[in-house]
Amino acid sequence: MDIKDILERLSRGELEASQAELLIKKKPFTDLGYATIDDQRWIRNGVSEVIYAEGKSTEQIAGIIDRMKENGQNNILITRLSEEKALAVRDRKADKIKDFQYFADGRTAVIGDFAPADGIGKITVVTAGTSDIPVAKEAVITAKFLGNEVMEIYDVGVSGLHRLLARADDLMSSKVVITIAGMEGALASVIGGLVSCPVIAVPTSIGYGASFNGLAALLSMLNSCANGISVVNIDNGYGAAYQASLINHIR
Amino acid sequence: MDIKDILERLSRGELEASQAELLIKKKPFTDLGYATIDDQRWIRNGVSEVIYAEGKSTEQIAGIIDRMKENGQNNILITRLSEEKALAVRDRKADKIKDFQYFADGRTAVIGDFAPADGIGKITVVTAGTSDIPVAKEAVITAKFLGNEVMEIYDVGVSGLHRLLARADDLMSSKVVITIAGMEGALASVIGGLVSCPVIAVPTSIGYGASFNGLAALLSMLNSCANGISVVNIDNGYGAAYQASLINHIR
Amino acid sequence: MDIKDILERLSRGELEASQAELLIKKKPFTDLGYATIDDQRWIRNGVSEVIYAEGKSTEQIAGIIDRMKENGQNNILITRLSEEKALAVRDRKADKIKDFQYFADGRTAVIGDFAPADGIGKITVVTAGTSDIPVAKEAVITAKFLGNEVMEIYDVGVSGLHRLLARADDLMSSKVVITIAGMEGALASVIGGLVSCPVIAVPTSIGYGASFNGLAALLSMLNSCANGISVVNIDNGYGAAYQASLINHIR
Amino acid sequence: MDIKDILERLSRGELEASQAELLIKKKPFTDLGYATIDDQRWIRNGVSEVIYAEGKSTEQIAGIIDRMKENGQNNILITRLSEEKALAVRDRKADKIKDFQYFADGRTAVIGDFAPADGIGKITVVTAGTSDIPVAKEAVITAKFLGNEVMEIYDVGVSGLHRLLARADDLMSSKVVITIAGMEGALASVIGGLVSCPVIAVPTSIGYGASFNGLAALLSMLNSCANGISVVNIDNGYGAAYQASLINHIR
Amino acid sequence: MDIKDILERLSRGELEASQAELLIKKKPFTDLGYATIDDQRWIRNGVSEVIYAEGKSTEQIAGIIDRMKENGQNNILITRLSEEKALAVRDRKADKIKDFQYFADGRTAVIGDFAPADGIGKITVVTAGTSDIPVAKEAVITAKFLGNEVMEIYDVGVSGLHRLLARADDLMSSKVVITIAGMEGALASVIGGLVSCPVIAVPTSIGYGASFNGLAALLSMLNSCANGISVVNIDNGYGAAYQASLINHIR
Amino acid sequence: MDIKDILERLSRGELEASQAELLIKKKPFTDLGYATIDDQRWIRNGVSEVIYAEGKSTEQIAGIIDRMKENGQNNILITRLSEEKALAVRDRKADKIKDFQYFADGRTAVIGDFAPADGIGKITVVTAGTSDIPVAKEAVITAKFLGNEVMEIYDVGVSGLHRLLARADDLMSSKVVITIAGMEGALASVIGGLVSCPVIAVPTSIGYGASFNGLAALLSMLNSCANGISVVNIDNGYGAAYQASLINHIR
Amino acid sequence: MDIKDILERLSRGELEASQAELLIKKKPFTDLGYATIDDQRWIRNGVSEVIYAEGKSTEQIAGIIDRMKENGQNNILITRLSEEKALAVRDRKADKIKDFQYFADGRTAVIGDFAPADGIGKITVVTAGTSDIPVAKEAVITAKFLGNEVMEIYDVGVSGLHRLLARADDLMSSKVVITIAGMEGALASVIGGLVSCPVIAVPTSIGYGASFNGLAALLSMLNSCANGISVVNIDNGYGAAYQASLINHIR
Amino acid sequence: MDIKDILERLSRGELEASQAELLIKKKPFTDLGYATIDDQRWIRNGVSEVIYAEGKSTEQIAGIIDRMKENGQNNILITRLSEEKALAVRDRKADKIKDFQYFADGRTAVIGDFAPADGIGKITVVTAGTSDIPVAKEAVITAKFLGNEVMEIYDVGVSGLHRLLARADDLMSSKVVITIAGMEGALASVIGGLVSCPVIAVPTSIGYGASFNGLAALLSMLNSCANGISVVNIDNGYGAAYQASLINHIR
Numbered sequence A, B, C, D, E, F, G, H: 001m002d003i004k005d006i007l008e009r010l011s012r013g014e015l016e017a018s019q020a021e022l023l024i025k026k027k028p029f030t031d032l033g034y035a036t037i038d039d040q041r042w043i044r045n046g047v048s049e050v051i052y053a054e055g056k057s058t059e060q061i062a063g064i065i066d067r068m069k070e071n072g073q074n075n076i077l078i079t080r081l082s083e084e085k086a087l088a089v090r091d092r093k094a095d096k097i098k099d100f101q102y103f104a105d106g107r108t109a110v111i112g113d114f115a116p117a118d119g120i121g122k123i124t125v126v127t128a129g130t131s132d133i134p135v136a137k138e139a140v141i142t143a144k145f146l147g148n149e150v151m152e153i154y155d156v157g158v159s160g161l162h163r164l165l166a167r168a169d170d171l172m173s174s175k176v177v178i179t180i181a182g183m184e185g186a187l188a189s190v191i192g193g194l195v196s197c198p199v200i201a202v203p204t205s206i207g208y209g210a211s212f213n214g215l216a217a218l219l220s221m222l223n224s225c226a227n228g229i230s231v232v233n234i235d236n237g238y239g240a241a242y243q244a245s246l247i248n249h250i251r
Helices: A003-011 A017-026 A041-045 A058-070 A083-092 A130-145 A158-165 A168-172 A187-194 A209-222 A237-248 B003-011 B017-026 B041-045 B058-070 B083-092 B130-145 B158-165 B168-172 B187-194 B209-222 B237-248 C003-011 C017-026 C041-045 C058-070 C083-092 C130-145 C158-165 C168-172 C187-194 C209-222 C237-248 D003-011 D017-026 D041-045 D058-070 D083-092 D130-145 D158-165 D168-172 D187-194 D209-222 D237-248 E003-011 E017-026 E041-045 E058-070 E083-092 E130-145 E158-165 E168-172 E187-194 E209-222 E237-248 F003-011 F017-026 F041-045 F058-070 F083-092 F130-145 F158-165 F168-172 F187-194 F209-222 F237-248 G003-011 G017-026 G041-045 G058-070 G083-092 G130-145 G158-165 G168-172 G187-194 G209-222 G237-248 H003-011 H017-026 H041-045 H058-070 H083-092 H130-145 H158-165 H168-172 H187-194 H209-222 H237-248
Strands: A029-031 A036-038 A076-079 A100-103 A108-111 A122-127 A149-153 A176-181 A199-203 A229-231 B029-031 B036-038 B076-079 B100-103 B108-111 B122-127 B149-153 B176-181 B199-203 B229-231 C029-031 C036-038 C076-079 C100-103 C108-111 C122-127 C149-153 C176-181 C199-203 C229-231 D029-031 D036-038 D076-079 D100-103 D108-111 D122-127 D149-153 D176-181 D199-203 D229-231 E029-031 E036-038 E076-079 E100-103 E108-111 E122-127 E149-153 E176-181 E199-203 E229-231 F029-031 F036-038 F076-079 F100-103 F108-111 F122-127 F149-153 F176-181 F199-203 F229-231 G029-031 G036-038 G076-079 G100-103 G108-111 G122-127 G149-153 G176-181 G199-203 G229-231 H029-031 H036-038 H076-079 H100-103 H108-111 H122-127 H149-153 H176-181 H199-203 H229-231
Touching: A003 C003, A003 C017, A017 C003, A029 B158, A036 A058, A036 B158, A058 A076, A058 A083, A076 A130, A083 A100, A108 A130, A122 A130, A122 A168, A122 A187, A122 A237, A130 A149, A130 A176, A130 A237, A149 A168, A158 A187, A158 F029, A158 F036, A158 G187, A168 A187, A176 A187, A176 A237, A187 A199, A187 A209, A187 A229, A187 G158, A199 A209, A199 A237, A209 A229, A209 B209, A209 F209, A209 G209, A229 H229, A229 H237, A237 H229, B003 E003, B003 E017, B017 E003, B029 D158, B036 B058, B036 D158, B058 B076, B058 B083, B076 B130, B083 B100, B108 B130, B122 B130, B122 B168, B122 B187, B122 B237, B130 B149, B130 B176, B130 B237, B149 B168, B158 B187, B158 H158, B158 H187, B168 B187, B176 B187, B176 B237, B187 B199, B187 B209, B187 B229, B187 H158, B199 B209, B199 B237, B209 B229, B209 D209, B209 H209, B229 C229, B229 C237, B237 C229, C029 H158, C036 C058, C036 H158, C058 C076, C058 C083, C076 C130, C083 C100, C108 C130, C122 C130, C122 C168, C122 C187, C122 C237, C130 C149, C130 C176, C130 C237, C149 C168, C158 C187, C158 D187, C158 E029, C158 E036, C168 C187, C176 C187, C176 C237, C187 C199, C187 C209, C187 C229, C187 D158, C199 C209, C199 C237, C209 C229, C209 D209, C209 E209, C209 H209, D003 G003, D003 G017, D017 G003, D029 F158, D036 D058, D036 F158, D058 D076, D058 D083, D076 D130, D083 D100, D108 D130, D122 D130, D122 D168, D122 D187, D122 D237, D130 D149, D130 D176, D130 D237, D149 D168, D158 D187, D168 D187, D176 D187, D176 D237, D187 D199, D187 D209, D187 D229, D199 D209, D199 D237, D209 D229, D209 F209, D229 E229, D229 E237, D237 E229, E036 E058, E058 E076, E058 E083, E076 E130, E083 E100, E108 E130, E122 E130, E122 E168, E122 E187, E122 E237, E130 E149, E130 E176, E130 E237, E149 E168, E158 E187, E158 F187, E158 G029, E158 G036, E168 E187, E176 E187, E176 E237, E187 E199, E187 E209, E187 E229, E187 F158, E199 E209, E199 E237, E209 E229, E209 F209, E209 G209, F003 H003, F003 H017, F017 H003, F036 F058, F058 F076, F058 F083, F076 F130, F083 F100, F108 F130, F122 F130, F122 F168, F122 F187, F122 F237, F130 F149, F130 F176, F130 F237, F149 F168, F158 F187, F168 F187, F176 F187, F176 F237, F187 F199, F187 F209, F187 F229, F199 F209, F199 F237, F209 F229, F229 G229, F229 G237, F237 G229, G036 G058, G058 G076, G058 G083, G076 G130, G083 G100, G108 G130, G122 G130, G122 G168, G122 G187, G122 G237, G130 G149, G130 G176, G130 G237, G149 G168, G158 G187, G158 H029, G158 H036, G168 G187, G176 G187, G176 G237, G187 G199, G187 G209, G187 G229, G199 G209, G199 G237, G209 G229, G209 H209, H036 H058, H058 H076, H058 H083, H076 H130, H083 H100, H108 H130, H122 H130, H122 H168, H122 H187, H122 H237, H130 H149, H130 H176, H130 H237, H149 H168, H158 H187, H168 H187, H176 H187, H176 H237, H187 H199, H187 H209, H187 H229, H199 H209, H199 H237, H209 H229
Parallel strands: A122 A149, A122 A176, A176 A199, A199 A229, B122 B149, B122 B176, B176 B199, B199 B229, C122 C149, C122 C176, C176 C199, C199 C229, D122 D149, D122 D176, D176 D199, D199 D229, E122 E149, E122 E176, E176 E199, E199 E229, F122 F149, F122 F176, F176 F199, F199 F229, G122 G149, G122 G176, G176 G199, G199 G229, H122 H149, H122 H176, H176 H199, H199 H229
Antiparallel strands: A029 A036, A076 A108, A100 A108, B029 B036, B076 B108, B100 B108, C029 C036, C076 C108, C100 C108, D029 D036, D076 D108, D100 D108, E029 E036, E076 E108, E100 E108, F029 F036, F076 F108, F100 F108, G029 G036, G076 G108, G100 G108, H029 H036, H076 H108, H100 H108
């Protein structure tokens, strides 16, 4: 927050007290009634606000996109977007959004460009099974959108260790590893023991019975005996990639 | 209960014992077979019985409305009413109910008039996200029906504090704040620290994975480190507004 | 927050920008290293910071008391204070604290005076059983400390309804009712149906087996079919009384 | 088991050892491949086997009915039977089943006759709300099928105590009370305090949010502070009625 | 409640209205401050109030005993009474209580006499293991106190079926069976299939690991595939015996 | 792993170090992008990789089958395969898969031949109810595919013990018993007490209310008081059969 | 059960019917009042009854030992025996028990001899950490008592895979592997992928926080993606060893 | 792993195949019987193995220290070490360990030197309350041991936002923030919204009632609406610091 700048302008008489107060409080967001858009997040956090589409109507999503574009934000990431809504948004905004890309396997859309890959190194996204790939794709698209080189390694669960060990070099040369697994989530611990970079573990809701929709994998990952592992919410590929990107862009 | 009045009339010989017994026991409700309508709730609690539509058939809802109208209750609130049922009830009662209003976003209907806003001050309804708005709308309509001025502030979750702080004056000038949030429910604690009026927290089922359908927000709110907060059931906008109205009408 | 005053003084040249910034940010609390005392809470919220003693050492509690006294706060409430720690704090501060009162049944201490009872009416604290009394006492002392008239009604659980109904007049003449119950927590719903004032329900950890340390009562209260009820954390007599006092002092 | 009779016939030479073994082991049931029908339950337990239709195909249900009829059991109770399956079974067996009655509100069917009401007294089925009636109906039909007089009292939840108290005489004159409630399930405790007969409590899955599909009511009922209450599974109207019938026929 | 009598006396002028009101409301209990004793429970429910000692101080227990004795109740049951408290109560009341018996294995005390066994038949208390005996003893003493013949069968868990089958005659000749089991609680289902009388199942907290302090046995019993079973709280031997006694004394 | 062979060839100069490294790491699996097929599992574990179809698209399943066939694996087991997908796979591969068999009741398909039954003895699959049969069928087909003689005994739950005892000889002559039960899962303990061979218990999600989708049966089986029992995931007929086959083929 | 023998003797007139009935029902156990000892378990299950000491008094344990010895059972295993009780039992029985061995690290005692190791091969007991060793020791002593060769491998958790892989030969040459792990329990899956013999997984209560006393490891193991794994109760080293011994002695 | 080096030496004939196999498998750890020490972790992961003291005896801890020292590892971190064990270890090793430092508030010991602070920037450790400080101290000591500059900010929970905002500059200039909070854990979300670096959230077991030993805070943090947050196990200060150090040393 540039509160100091505002205060200095105030002390130089360039602003009145009431104006300064207004600036401090009112400036950085837009109230659409149904949504309060954080127009300055890119200043504070380095990344524009991302649209989480779940529970929002097509109208609301389109309205937010409009406001973002008006605010000069041309590259927009939309997560948890169903195919049906994606088509509706695209149609409605056809004149304005010429660059709308939808990735059905990750239920994610990108408007505008992916940022150039300017991180320290690569982020590796690993899944235990084939069924975990949709969560992985959300992570992959997010990481690329945020300007990272991404490597994908799928279906290397611990019941066939050699599949995983064969990729040891790829894993060891990563700057961050995102480990995605459902069922018992053991992959996080095994990878945590192999690499010396941070591991972000994503439990998935893949499984049945006593997996309790991802609870088993979540608890497993939280209790990992390996070092360097932290965990995000079940199926939260986006969140893992966001943090991985922060790490990969650390200065 | 006016038991004393009945007893005094009994002692003056204006009533027989068996009649008095009947009055004490039988008077205040109507048994429709499938529903026992509390005809005197407005005497005891100051508010007429509200119809909770979930799990009731169109016939049952219509029957209860009829009975309430016969009993002289012209202003009726119906909550958890699906659009489909709302249409069916409206059609069926078309001749009788000229003043049926349905609010789809809050799944709530009002027959008759909203009470005049005669509370001490205003009730402010705040949500953390856009997806929490349906629960907020149930609260807003309920609070208005019960005679309260209502202010609505939406999508000011704690991840962008300035959005919330910009509304600090609105919050601080409220008599009661209803805080509605899913996911981690942190909004309740932050608002609790800002205001000096009672805060009623409503966890919502918005979220996924480890939100466990609102459990995370519920536990978060129950454990708030801020003072002056109490909690109602997940998604219970109605209940929060009802208590807020009681507080706002305290004498 | 008197931010506007500070800004006006800044614009009149009475303050430099850096000083104003300092005032805005640094003024309202004291950092003791282990605790950051909110010196202006009484300005913002109308009530001084309360010391929650659980997990704090005798030294820490004594240090916080010292700081509060230096800051001009002479009336202090300490909750969750074991008898052992109470004695240690009293001995250590014997020269300074001449007015330390410890209430063993509510594990609560008060330094200085209880505020005069200047609320709208009385707060009634009701328990379902004898075993719930310690939680009730925490509520009673808190409510009195905050300036409320308090009525206590104990052991009137719903398995003997006449015990409760006999107190109906007391309940109905209350401005707020705090309902405290363990086991199945049914008392909250029954009282909620009897009174027309707000009811704050406190589940207690009393019970065994499937009470799961208060979970049964908590869920029961959250799902109450009666109107006007909200809930606080298990055993949180303090929190219930704090909100009740806010309601009873509403203006 | 008439094992002694078989053994005596064996010792009198009326049976060979291998035959006796067969009789002891093989006689009392029929193996249909997909179901092992307990042909002698009516001898051991006084009641014929009841068909629990959930998870059984129309073919399986029809096959079991056939076998029961062949075995001389003409009065058959079928629970958890969807309307769709009921129609299919009725059509398929149209020639054989002339006396098939389906009760949609309790999802229960009866083939043949209800037993005459020969219990000690009446069983009273009480619900807290209108939405609990389907579970109540399962109980009512079961109790009648098993030969009991049944009284039904619906929608008398504890938030309007006078509705319940007005039925106190009906409750007090019952031999067994089946109390059915969702949400917080407080009705069981209140009734338990009013009556001096056994109370069987049935939690229902009615509610939302922190009712967790009946868990709140279940825990509430298990922790009841009233005496004389026991509990069956969530929504298990059948099980409550079965035990109530046993009690009402005790000799 | 003899409300009708009171009303009739009122209509005959034998009582004034205010007196009648007092009688109706105030008569049936004594308020000791910390406990509200239900002096008329024996009239309403046929059994005097029982003292649940957990969470009550020695002073409170002694005070309640005094009041009960003054009220003419000479036979008193005290449950959940630790040996230490039992000794303290006995010493304190030595002059008054000449007939105090403490049963350490069931943590239960009886003052005065056990009622004569005047039930319909016998109540059988069965445990799966030796470790379940303390819960069984609470049930046995309660049942005898309430006037029942009791048979005890211990350590006949389902892993050695012949132990159980050997007692089949004893079980089948019971009027009520109380089945007490920890671990997996399977005993209830097996006994439920053997007998044709009501079975009351008591899960115990015996076990370790995934027994989760009795949760496994509780869920198992609630889901029993056998008919005629209802369940009480974990370790609640008293509650099972109370209901069993009601059943055994049904008229 | 034939690592030693590779190393020996390396030391004899038949391989270069980089080649050896490649062989060790890369050889035993195929990376299809979406799946990493373990081509050597049959060498290491004695059984080819099985296709778990849940969460895989028709294309993915077909691709994996192709690769397995190319790798010389002609007998393939596919589990958790919906009828819809089964038809799609069969159609798509019509030219290649001449020997595709789909078993709808167990949602399982087999390509090629069942292995000859060459185990030590027979595996017996027992269910408590008719509704548990689909899980049983998954186990039966798996066990047969892996080369075992299988006996099926259905609907012999513990509420009718004689049904079970009549099959005692069949059970006692088994080498492994797979016990499948929902609801309270008591069957495992009773069978565990009858037989002297290993029992593998499979809880099923059959039931309602407090069965919590198989949790009750799972906990029950884990806490079994009988010896020789271990447990697999809820509804995991495949897993039980796999381990049973290992036991039945032990050498 | 040798019921056929008894029946044949009956049919030959060597027994009367009442005697036969007695034999069938009464013979195979001893009722000590507090315990019903299964005297014929060794006939039925091949292993004598084992004493589970938890929740049994010293007197009860000693009484059971006496009875077993009288019954000719000289080799006795006692599990969950605290050191204190072990000393008390040893002292009390000093004259009779000359061969009492107590293993403090596994809280297990053996009276008499370990059976000769006559299994098919060896059972390997593996732990993830040092803290899991007490559970492992219970398994080791049980397996040896039951006549098995046992190999112990400790502290080879998956965070350091090479520690585990170095023991691959030992694991692969086992007939059964017992895998014991707390925290996230991933060891079971990794071992399951390495070996082709049955794996019995034992979750332990080792860990803190979200391990929830072993729940995390339990769920992890139940959801293992590897084949051939089954699970026993948390900390149940005895149960795992018992089943492992059955497998290792299969004929 | 230097497997390639070994292979190259093998191909040059400097090693035999069997020796190479041994080296690959056996070299990198020491088996002490009760512990398998990973002697090469510092090569693979950059950090030596850390001793987790919980559940290890004094003898075991001392033995592991000895082995590490012999292996040339002079700087050792020991976590979860009680004061009692710390003293015992120090006494026992007095001759060898001249540089043993014990930090009671974090239950952590360091042998040897803290690494020089050579990270990219500083790690900031923030707590919501005073009671969370012990977990914070574990994180602080770990981070310093691993060579990081650490800033500590305590007791700045969200109920007094200005306390937190006053430290905004400190937070914004951090490279990683470790956020430690019990109760409702809202601090993580608020900080996540303020900073643009990775936030690692540590839920603590501080709280009571519905905090369920940290579950509320854990779920809250997993569901955070802010970006850039990941979570470790309840009370796992060590794990958070370890990952933070990896991030702060990324290259």
